[in-house]
Amino acid sequence: MHNRRSFIKSTGLATAITAIGCNASTQKNTSKIQEYPKIISTWKHLEDNKAALDELLSGSSVLDAIETGIRMAENNAEDLSVGVGGLPDRDGNITLDACIMDSAGKAGSVSFLQGIRHPISLARKVMENTPHVMLTGAGAQQYAREIGFPLEDLSTVESNKAFAEWKKKSIYKPKINIENHDTVGMLAIDNNGNLAGGCSTSGVAYKMHGRVGDSPIIGAGLFVDNDYGAATATGMGELVLRTLGSFLVVELMRQGATPAEACKDAVMRIVDKGNYQDLQVGYVAMDKQGNTGAYSLVSGFNYTETTKSDSVILDADSYLD
Numbered sequence: 001m002h003n004r005r006s007f008i009k010s011t012g013l014a015t016a017i018t019a020i021g022c023n024a025s026t027q028k029n030t031s032k033i034q035e036y037p038k039i040i041s042t043w044k045h046l047e048d049n050k051a052a053l054d055e056l057l058s059g060s061s062v063l064d065a066i067e068t069g070i071r072m073a074e075n076n077a078e079d080l081s082v083g084v085g086g087l088p089d090r091d092g093n094i095t096l097d098a099c100i101m102d103s104a105g106k107a108g109s110v111s112f113l114q115g116i117r118h119p120i121s122l123a124r125k126v127m128e129n130t131p132h133v134m135l136t137g138a139g140a141q142q143y144a145r146e147i148g149f150p151l152e153d154l155s156t157v158e159s160n161k162a163f164a165e166w167k168k169k170s171i172y173k174p175k176i177n178i179e180n181h182d183t184v185g186m187l188a189i190d191n192n193g194n195l196a197g198g199c200s201t202s203g204v205a206y207k208m209h210g211r212v213g214d215s216p217i218i219g220a221g222l223f224v225d226n227d228y229g230a231a232t233a234t235g236m237g238e239l240v241l242r243t244l245g246s247f248l249v250v251e252l253m254r255q256g257a258t259p260a261e262a263c264k265d266a267v268m269r270i271v272d273k274g275n276y277q278d279l280q281v282g283y284v285a286m287d288k289q290g291n292t293g294a295y296s297l298v299s300g301f302n303y304t305e306t307t308k309s310d311s312v313i314l315d316a317d318s319y320l321d
């Protein structure tokens, strides 16, 4: 077990960029922000976290905050991994996955969804207005249309160009999240210690048509237990699915691990099983006290933590350089 732990890199929270309230600057060894409310998300989602925080500060619920923050990411055509402008599958279809969980343990999810700009909002509708947890494909789209979501072409000049370029060779070799990525997993805690979370993605670029990753799967891409904590994942969904990663992170916190320890142990579970070469997985977690942590398979994973007084991008510790 864990005999390769000696390779674990321990750079700590080496880099932080302050981006709200002052010019971006680099900080060393920035500690976690002990302040409520708090938003944490995978990758560089400063604006999206800020939108979520503003929603909370305006008096909305922690669930509203999550939906608002993730909708902002889904709207951003420059994010090539989320919502509009997301990179397509190998047949040129943009298929979207998302899920959401609230403080009461309720969950909603949509997968393999096409033509709907805000899968996170549809996931919330599934959670709140249907007897189900998950709708998929044409059925999810049908429900969206029934409740008034417009059908849209979500491709952009940029995503079409990227697909045309990929088509020239059509080689599918996932090399996920080594480069910076935009798939958004977001967790929030309000002043009363209530947690909620959401996750939204267009999935792995140039995947097989019909492929669904971890992001819409409750317990894989996201898990929230208001008594103990919340976790969300990014990276190669198959690795997260096989280990039910986000549930595992929360369960480890329930057993006493800190968010950082829990994220690391969940990554090590993947390592112990093997078959992770050239792939990336990153977890972020928040406990019931609002403490946060993150860990990834390979270096290069960062995450964004936001409170009223500060918003920072932090480098996660990783197993491999």
Ligand code: ASP
Binding pocket: 081, 176, 177, 181, 183, 201, 202, 203, 204, 212, 213, 214, 215, 233, 234, 235, 236, 237, 238
């Ligand atoms: N986890 C997503 C998936 O496998 C992709 C990502 O986070 O980059 O679909």
